[in-house]
Amino acid sequence: MENKSISDIIEAYLKEILGDSAQVEIRRSEIANHFDVVPSQINYVIKTRFTIQNGYLVKSKRGGGGYIRIERVNLLDDVNVLNSLIQAIGDSVRERDAFDIVRTLYEENVITRREGDLMLVALSKQALSIGDSKAEDHLRARILISFLNRLRYES
Amino acid sequence: MENKSISDIIEAYLKEILGDSAQVEIRRSEIANHFDVVPSQINYVIKTRFTIQNGYLVKSKRGGGGYIRIERVNLLDDVNVLNSLIQAIGDSVRERDAFDIVRTLYEENVITRREGDLMLVALSKQALSIGDSKAEDHLRARILISFLNRLRYES
DNA sequence: AAAATAATGGTCAAGATTAGTCAGAGAAGC
């Protein structure tokens, strides 16, 4: 149960200080220092755990007074967010990214647990493997976007 | 009955530490070390004894902080309906037949209306067309059967 | 102003740390 990597801990910390706020601003070097890791590890945590698929937008600025801003967003509510998401999907998605999106929809209460599980099944490697890995990712993208459109326009 | 293999012992141990919890997280190397076997034997035990047919779901993560998580799930009672449907599907279904099956599930109260709608999205020609009509029907069969297998249990 | 300097964050690739796969050897059951 206590097999957390330092990345997991940093992720939890960032979500903690994000709390109920819409966004939070950090200094990369401060966080890195706080957890005694190299600064680029903060980039790693953000890149792997605060993606649009996970329901986060991240902006940053370099130079003096620089910052990293993490913003929590709803995938289907905001047209711009949905567009970013669809753009991120493009015509090809890996299983992992698709799973993240479904989990985010569940956490936003857009879908129930069971609905999410069914979606995951239809997006899984297991169900979609058709020999060609690229074709599989294309197919997954089509199914996922169909799901999103269905959810978007239904209610 | 007295000649337990080491795999049997590891199985019993895992079920022991699972206890009444819904799930348990282990480190493959720790367990392997504890019983003085090669790590891949843990995979063998899990693959042969913690299957979904036996009511277990297994997830894992590699890399630093990696783990294997074993979760116990409740198998449901609609097995008869599901089995007969899987029989009927075989390895190929046309869109129309898939739609009929989903409707049957709805009428049998195995799924909700909304769950059915999502399933239909993933089974539609629109989402699945991949040029080859036969391949499409095979694919649809795999997705549909995956759906049905997922409906066998709740988590 | 323009140029130099300081103060940020970004990228990428190598190495470390886990778990997964698979084929074959060995053991047990029939």
Add this chain to the structure above:
DNA sequence: GCTTCTCTGACTAATCTTGACCATTATTTT
């Protein structure tokens, strides 16, 4: 003996951690 189950280890894959080097912005100096 033959078949099935168990066990092993070499090879593969995924994820995390680190550090050298790069890019951008603000501030200070000339």
